[in-house]
Amino acid sequence: MRIGDEVVLECGIGTLGDIYPYLLDKARGKTVLNVGAAGNASVYLPDRPHLWLHTRLVDVAAAVVGLDIDPVETGIAAKHGVVIEHGNCEDARLDRTFDVVLMMEVIEHVDNLAAAIHNMLDHVAPGGELVLTTPNATHIGNVIDAFRRRPANVFWQHVTIFTPEHFQAFCDRHDLDLCEVKYFTFDATGGLSMRLKTALIRAFGALSPRLHSSFAVTIRKPG
Structure with a gap:
């Protein structure tokens, strides 16, 4: 919601020890569109x-369709028997809807x-959900870098960074319902230092x- 010239979240915030059980619970028994599905195919397959x-x-889901813009990772998945649609989430048309559309780090x-x-x-069915995860603009690493007068640590493929309030502002502008916000930190995948x-x-x-x-964040589509 808007108060004066500022945005205030309409839902509370929570934290998660592990993002994956949360996402799998949302997908359980549902039809799911997994956007960015081919990510890390070369790592895990x-x-x-x-x-x-x-x-x-x-x-865990009733049915899953994958969508990804990366032809290399999509091709690797295909070599191992996993069919992922190649396309851009900005304009892809799959001619069907899903209970859950997941955009993890997309x-x-x-x-x-x-x-x-x-x-x-x-692509979300009425009453369904769009679930997005993304890096956090107020991450402690960014705060420490600012105090140390270091340049921002920006991955070369990232062009925007958000707080939940940015999604609230977007939802307010387009009459959408932002219904959940959960903060988390991914598990370390490297050595001791990580x-x-x-x-x-x-x-x-x-x-x-x-x-x-x-x-x-979870954006719910009206039923």
């Missing part, structure tokens, strides 16, 4: 499919935020959720 989000969604890559969200909402860094980020996140490295 063929030896570790049980760690790959797309495989885990297939295990929205920060897109050129046109409004086109991507509206197009994906067109595990220590992750533990430190989570410790700061326990002090203030807004210091976590990422967050998830």
